[in-house]
Amino acid sequence: MALVLAVLTACGIRPTDPIPGLEAPHGPVENTSPSLFWVSAGGRVVPVARDQGSLSGRDVVALLAQGPDNAEQARGLSSEVPFDAAPASVDRVSNGLDVTISSDVSQLSGAAVQQIVCTLLALQPVGTVNVRGGGHSLEFQRCA
Secondary structure, eight states, rough: OOHHHHHHSOOOOOOOOOOOOOOOSSSSSSEOOEEEEEEOOOOOOEEEEEOOOOOOOOHHHHHHOOOOOOOHHHHHHHOOOOGGGSSSSEEETTTTEEEEESSSSSGGGGGHHHHHHHHHHHHHHEEEEEEEEEEEEEEEOOOO
């Protein structure tokens, strides 16, 4: 028994004080393979994966405003996010994300709001999205 105890305690690892960690990450939202949400021919908002490298929240809002690529259009997908929604800013807040677009959010269709919200929450699932622009806001939006 003494031999087993001696072997187990002789491993050379000694207890240490806790090692402090770094501060939690903050700043721009990024993901290396985002899903962009487009409007299908049936009016539903559907995800489509894109392998484009690292994209920020600002980048994906700009992509939604530009609309689907040729292959996505051939599948009957479209965008209701207006071209003038970009540029946008996206910031982390206590309840999730704040996105400020360059157009009036009171003029957005429900599908356009869902495209923005679902795409951003796919990029970083952090709660809800507050969509702002044109002096109006849509608070605590979720991907439905």
